[in-house]
Amino acid sequence: METRLQALRTPRAAGLVGIAFALLLATAIVMVRVALPDEPDYMGNSWVTDASRRRTVQTALDLIPFAGIFFLWFMGAVRARIGAAEDQFFAMVFLGSGLLFVATLFGASAAAGGLLVTADASGAGSRLQVWSFGRHVTYSLLTTYAMRMAAVFTLTTSTIGQRLGVLPRWLALLGYLVALTLLFVSRSVAWSELVFPAWALAVSLHILVASFRPRPASAAAS
Numbered sequence: 021m022e023t024r025l026q027a028l029r030t031p032r033a034a035g036l037v038g039i040a041f042a043l044l045l046a047t048a049i050v051m052v053r054v055a056l057p058d059e060p061d062y063m064g065n066s067w068v069t070d071a072s073r074r075r076t077v078q079t080a081l082d083l084i085p086f087a088g089i090f091f092l093w094f095m096g097a098v099r100a101r102i103g104a105a106e107d108q109f110f111a112m113v114f115l116g117s118g119l120l121f122v123a124t125l126f127g128a129s130a131a132a133g134g135l136l137v138t139a140d141a142s143g144a145g146s147r148l149q150v151w152s153f154g155r156h157v158t159y160s161l162l163t164t165y166a167m168r169m170a171a172v173f174t175l176t177t178s179t180i181g182q183r184l185g186v187l188p189r190w191l192a193l194l195g196y197l198v199a200l201t202l203l204f205v206s207r208s209v210a211w212s213e214l215v216f217p218a219w220a221l222a223v224s225l226h227i228l229v230a231s232f233r234p235r236p237a238s239a240a241a242s
Contacts, residue, residue: 034097035228041090042221044083049213051080052132056155077136084129088122094220098177110180117172124169128161163206163213170216171202177223191226195219 055076095118099111135154178195181187187195198219206212 032228032231034094034100035224035226035231037090037093037097038220038224038227041087041094042217042224044087044090045220046214046217048080048083048087049211049217051076051083053211055080056132056158074136077132081129081133081136084125088125091118091122094224110176113172114176114180117169117176121166121169121173124161124166128158128166131157131161167202167206167213167216170213171199174202174216174219175199181223187223187226191222194222 055073095115099114131154135158138154174195178187178192178199181195182189182192198215201212201215
């Protein structure tokens with residue numbers, strides 16, 4: 021009985037925490053993109069002196085730790101769903117890329133937070149230099165490193181899911197497309213990083229819906 025309950029709870033847990041992660045990360049990305057434009061506004065009020073933008077950035081930064089926590093739960097629930105059938109090579113890449121994604125995501129958040137504080141404390145003459153450095157570090161961590169680790173995670177998860185029959189073929193192919201986008205496009209195309217939380221949302225919804233479907237008689241007997 022305990023084994024059967026665990027089999028039911030694990031996919032539902034993966035679906036729920038995956039949905040929470042996808043929504044939190046997408047919200048944070050949108051807020052940062054809106055509040056921190058690609059180019060600073062030198063003529064008039066910049067984002068540093070705009071209280072509304074500053075609150076938006078700070079709110080986005082406050083969401084990032086929770087997104088990371090839910091992502092770690094999502095990884096754990098997916099690994100529990102895979103169980104002993106996982107391949108050791110793909111399992112290592114899956115785990116390593118997921119952990120590196122969270123680490124670089126937190127690094128980007130820390131850089132953005134430092135930019136927020138330092139730019140506020142700096143004088144008008146040094147504000148441009150502070151902006152250029154902080155913005156470059158933040159977006160490099162987010163678009164170059166975090167999103168490419170997300171691409172490896174997406175690719176690995178899609179491969180494992182297709183091989184074990186956990187994910188349908190169309191969702192695995194979507195994962196491959198998302199991985200290619202994150203690897204080669206996210207650096208040059210703004211907003212393209214949103215494809216990762218969108219993919220995570222699609223996977224989580226599929227797992228959650230599948231958990232409510234009746235299990236085959238053979239599987240239930242085992």
